[in-house]
């Protein structure tokens with residue numbers, strides 16, 4: 171049993187058997203499902219655990235309670251990797267009071283049909299639950315990444331229980347000690363679409379004095395918190411984190427791949443330090459998506475395929491758009507043997523995306539590289555070098571007195587059910603969300619980058 175502090179005990183479990191997390195993410199280092207017990211006059215467990223580890227978790231809870239009663243279960247997130255063991259816990263501790271918000275209990279009735287919750291506490295954003303010395307402050311975090319999500323700030327020991335926020339892929343006993351890589355792939359994959367909502371939560375958290383962050387996946391974070399919060403601020407405001415070029419390609423017979431290799435050589439010869447290359451047919455798609463968001467520039471290289479683009483490239487672009495890919499420079503390379511049209515199709519795909527700076531010097535290969543396309547590749551490399559952003563001011567613009575001014579944020583309202591964002595200073599009366607049909611009551615004000 172690992173103690174987070176004298177009164178806060180980790181009761182989660184590692185899962186090394188899971189092959190795909192959330193049905194799509196490869197997790198070679200497994201997953202940790204975290205849960206925490208707070209011991210005080212009233213004892214609390216923060217979230218349950220995936221059904222794959224219910225028995226181990228119940229044993230951990232029992233050991234941590236040491237024969238004392240369990241008074242509360244706080245349900246921060248209803249996704250089954252956290253809520254699946256609610257029924258089992260209730261059977262073992264029938265007097266436990268379940269703490270959640272209105273949406274939580276709607277979902278409980280759906281995931282556990284027929285289960286009655288006799289002892290429930292429905293909390294509002296900002297409500298406080300006193301446990302004795304400890305005090306739980308509930309912070310709603312809608313669409314980070316489900317509608318019902320709330321975080322919990324324990325104000326005596328200054329601990330933020332951050333639900334899925336600040337989590338990462340990988341079991342706690344895995345050899346992987348590079349937090350950022352698997353936290354970035356996890357964030358961009360699972361939370362990436364909801365940058366505005368994460369910014370909302372970061373704003374609320376900025377007013378708190380936080381000493382420890384206890385996420386529902388990955389390690390407890392108890393030092394250098396500004397590093398982790400800083401990364402979340404970059405990721406959730408869709409700013410590039412690292413200067414570099416991410417090249418993602420597909421190639422059936424190797425000619426488009428040769429063009430990518432030539433471009434990579436040209437970029438490195440011109441002094442580009444970081445060039446990462448992903449073969450979309452063979453790489454982990456989530457890793458390629460992570461790279462696309464990490465770097466400030468991207469090259470997409472693909473074959474024309476039955477008058478469309480190659481399937482893996484189509485899938486990749488959809489993954490980027492679903493996660494609001496924006497604020498990047500993009501260069502395109504197409505291959506075609508009788509009617510190349512990949513550049514036209516890829517440009518169209520990004521038409522609705524924000525702040526995509528399409529390169530002027532794109533490349534068309536007619537089956538195999540020739541002198542003309544070789545020259546285009548050199549020109550594209552030169553343009554990508556010239557468009558390198560110095561990231562310390564990438565997101566800021568300088569006025570003529572060379573004063574750093576932040577681009578002003580626009581006002582908007584976010585639907586806490588589906589994440590749709592309405593841009594405008596006021597939300598029209600009786601506004602209905604075009605995505606999920608909910609009314610104005612589910613919208614919250616948000617600043618838009």
Ligand SMILES: Cc1cc2nc3c(=O)[nH]c(=O)nc-3n(C[C@H](O)[C@H](O)[C@H](O)COP(=O)(O)O)c2cc1C
Nearest residue numbers: 421422423424425426473474476477506507508509
């Ligand atoms: C199944 C298949 C369908 C293709 N469809 C088209 C097409 O519709 N239009 C076109 O100009 N080229 C088409 N091509 C040719 C490719 O775009 C490309 O020129 C060729 O595969 C060489 O590039 P690679 O070596 O990178 O695969 C097709 C190729 C394959 C294998």
